[in-house]
Amino acid sequence: xxxxxxxxxxxxDLYLRADRMPHIWCSxxxxxxxxxxxxxxxxxxxxxxxxxxIVSGIGCSGRVAGYVKVDSFHTTHGRxxxxxTGLALANPELKVVVFSGDGDLxxxxxxxxxxxxxxxxxxxxxxYNNFNYxxxxxxxxxxxxxxxxxxxxxxxxxDPPFNLPxxxxxxxxxxxxxxxxxxxxxxEKSMAEALTKPGFTFVEVLGPCPTxxxxxxxxGRGVDELRAYQERCVVSNGVDPRDAEIGLNGPILVGNFVxxxxxxxxxxxxxxxxxxxxx
Amino acid sequence: xxxxxxxxxxxxxxxxxAVKLANADVVAAYPITPQTHIVERLAELVANGELxxxxxxxxxxxxxxxxCLGSAATGARTFTATAGQGLELMHEVLYVASSMxxxxxxxxxxxALSSPLNVxxxxxxxxxxxxxxxxxxxxxxxxxVFDLTLCAFRIAEDPEVLFPVMVHLDGFHLxxxxxxxxxxxxxxxxxxxxxxxxxxxxxxxKPLTAGAFFPPGVYGEARRAQDDALRSVRPVISRTWRxxxxxxxxxYKPVETYRADDARVLLLTMGSFSETAMLAIDQLRERGQxxxxxxxxxxxxxxxxxxxxxxxxxxxxxVLDRAISYGGPTGPVCAEVKAALYxxxxxxxxxxxxxxxxxxxxxxxxxxxxxxxxxxxAESGVEEELLTIGVRV
Numbered sequence: 281x282x283x284x285x286x287x288x289x290x291x292x293d294l295y296l297r298a299d300r301m302p303h304i305w306c307s308x309x310x311x312x313x314x315x316x317x318x319x320x321x322x323x324x325x326x327x328x329x330x331x332x333x334i335v336s337g338i339g340c341s342g343r344v345a346g347y348v349k350v351d352s353f354h355t356t357h358g359r360x361x362x363x364x365t366g367l368a369l370a371n372p373e374l375k376v377v378v379f380s381g382d383g384d385l386x387x388x389x390x391x392x393x394x395x396x397x398x399x400x401x402x403x404x405x406x407x408y409n410n411f412n413y414x415x416x417x418x419x420x421x422x423x424x425x426x427x428x429x430x431x432x433x434x435x436x437x438x439d440p441p442f443n444l445p446x447x448x449x450x451x452x453x454x455x456x457x458x459x460x461x462x463x464x465x466x467x468e469k470s471m472a473e474a475l476t477k478p479g480f481t482f483v484e485v486l487g488p489c490p491t492x493x494x495x496x497x498x499x500g501r502g503v504d505e506l507r508a509y510q511e512r513c514v515v516s517n518g519v520d521p522r523d524a525e526i527g528l529n530g531p532i533l534v535g536n537f538v539x540x541x542x543x544x545x546x547x548x549x550x551x552x553x554x555x556x557x558x559x
Numbered sequence: 560x561x562x563x564x565x566x567x568x569x570x571x572x573x574x575x576x577a578v579k580l581a582n583a584d585v586v587a588a589y590p591i592t593p594q595t596h597i598v599e600r601l602a603e604l605v606a607n608g609e610l611x612x613x614x615x616x617x618x619x620x621x622x623x624x625x626x627c628l629g630s631a632a633t634g635a636r637t638f639t640a641t642a643g644q645g646l647e648l649m650h651e652v653l654y655v656a657s658s659m660x661x662x663x664x665x666x667x668x669x670x671a672l673s674s675p676l677n678v679x680x681x682x683x684x685x686x687x688x689x690x691x692x693x694x695x696x697x698x699x700x701x702x703x704v705f706d707l708t709l710c711a712f713r714i715a716e717d718p719e720v721l722f723p724v725m726v727h728l729d730g731f732h733l734x735x736x737x738x739x740x741x742x743x744x745x746x747x748x749x750x751x752x753x754x755x756x757x758x759x760x761x762x763x764x765k766p767l768t769a770g771a772f773f774p775p776g777v778y779g780e781a782r783r784a785q786d787d788a789l790r791s792v793r794p795v796i797s798r799t800w801r802x803x804x805x806x807x808x809x810x811y812k813p814v815e816t817y818r819a820d821d822a823r824v825l826l827l828t829m830g831s832f833s834e835t836a837m838l839a840i841d842q843l844r845e846r847g848q849x850x851x852x853x854x855x856x857x858x859x860x861x862x863x864x865x866x867x868x869x870x871x872x873x874x875x876x877x878v879l880d881r882a883i884s885y886g887g888p889t890g891p892v893c894a895e896v897k898a899a900l901y902x903x904x905x906x907x908x909x910x911x912x913x914x915x916x917x918x919x920x921x922x923x924x925x926x927x928x929x930x931x932x933x934x935x936x937a938e939s940g941v942e943e944e945l946l947t948i949g950v951r952v
């Protein structure tokens with residue numbers, strides 16, 4: 281068996297609470313692969329795990345906080361970003377990450393999302409978007425495409441959805457990207473960029489939810505949903521995120537959309553408080 | 560007189576059937592376990608045209624109750640459902656609903672509160688909204704959930720009432736179980752629950768302002784008037800339940816008892832655990848013990864008279880709370896019960912138990928244990944601030 285090597289431990293186990301496995305996610309769910317990309321991104325950046333904190337809201341992706349072996353907190357529904365804002369401001373040395381879902385971040389916590397982006401708070405928000413409230417059984421959420429079926433829109437959704445990269449970019453985010461879980465390399469690299477860039481950085485991760493969204497919309501198993509992403513995704517780095525709307529069918533633009541520098545909330549604090557304290 | 564066909568159905572769906580028969584105009588809701596099946600079914604009924612209503616899929620529970628305020632203020636028959644954290648997120652809006660006398664009906668699939676996160680049932684959420692000015696009642700099984708929801712609309716909209724009503728059902732233990740139901744015919748319901756005419760409805764032709772600033776000079780009067788009004792609705796609730804009995808054969812009272820007539824020891828419960836407690840009472844009765852059960856069905860406004868009558872002849876009252884009042888006198892229900900009996904010349908000795916938290920079951924044997932240990936404790940005269948049942952200490 282020349283040239284082969286057997287690994288008994290997964291190299292990213294270092295970053296995971298292996299004792300908490302198996303995780304709760306359904307077969308075919310994309311949250312697990314997105315966590316794998318995330319921990320590889322931490323590894324890639326070389327960040328000290330003692331200086332990373334992960335905050336989650338409620339929902340399937342809210343469980344990430346419990347599986348990643350860094351300081352973590354599972355907050356109430358929608359409030360991951362305010363909690364993380366407190367962490368980031370109290371300890372500016374800390375790399376603060378919010379890992380949560382589209383419903384948690386953009387509906388019940390939507391106000392916090394836009395204001396954290398507006399203030400350019402130093403944090404990375406990773407939003408796992410599966411187009412519905414998966415944990416509670418597949419109700420329509422703020423990203424459910426028009427016409428898509430959910431348990432609260434059984435004949436099709438009448439609510440126009442958010443285009444999340446456009447929303448946060450318009451509010452002032454420093455870094456905005458969108459990838460899917462079939463783009464693990466790009467996703468990992470983009471997460472690493474987001475983690476190391478100052479200011480409010482946002483990575484939208486599209487992934488399957490075969491148990492609820494996939495079933496309601498007859499998308500097949502998780503792997504079939506992945507295949508659909510493969511067919512629909514168009515890599516469009518640098519594209520204006522306003523053009524990245526997601527419909528029930530048709531192309532999905534993915535890529536690194538925004539990467540700019542603007543002073544963070546903390547930069548403003550240091551400047552203005554510093555000036556006041558000199559007087 | 561049980562009319563119609565007996566069918567099996569999940570309790571949550573039974574509520575949706577009641578809301579459909581009530582012909583609600585607006586449902587605004589946000590998904591939260593273990594309430595979700597109620598509004599999912601309603602969304603379906605609205606979408607397929609079986610219920611001519613607007614379904615508003617709002618972005619949080621705070622918005623759900625706010626949307627309900629708006630719709631009820633126009634005179635639309637309005638329903639929502641929530642649980643646990645969702646009820647707490649509604650908190651500030653709940654007060655507005657009762658103060659503005661908006662007859663919203665809400666089903667609450669009772670759930671524990673964070674942190675630590677727990678989606679299963681207890682009464683922590685109920686106790687946190689105790690003083691919000693809503694009429695609150697507890698269901699014990701699926702049929703009661705259906706019946707009380709129908710009655711809730713009628714009570715809320717009664718011109719002598721005009722208060723919002725919460726119907727409590729235990730999360731999972733009741734919301735998710737398949738129960739036997741007798742549903743009702745639409746024409747029977749229509750007669751019982753005629754079209755709603757809200758006397759204070761917002762109307763562009765007759766403008767009015769609601770909820771505006773009340774300075775110190777009038778605020779207290781408004782509060783006093785609201786409390787007087789809520790206390791005065793008790794006869795209307797009893798009357799409505801009697802009328803419901805005439806069309807359904809099923810009877811409801813603010814305080815209900817089970818084998819309590821000659822009981823020396825009474826156990827007090829609220830919600831679906833009452834039916835398990837009945838089995839414990841049966842076992843103890845078979846052993847010749849004079850024990851019985853008291854269930855508070857109407858939690859707000861508290862039925863003082865009926866409650867005092869129900870427990871007045873007992874020597875010992877063992878109260879089960881499914882919520883903790885941290886650092887408080889006892890469990891929250893027990894504290895109320897003690898307050899209700901303090902001024903009575905003849906009152907039972909009272910023992911407080913807390914259990915069934917966060918979805919933990921209470922077995923028949925544990926109810927037996929509570930009654931037996933509670934009785935011994937009461938007779939010993941020792942007062943414990945907090946006893947738990949089924950909790951590893």
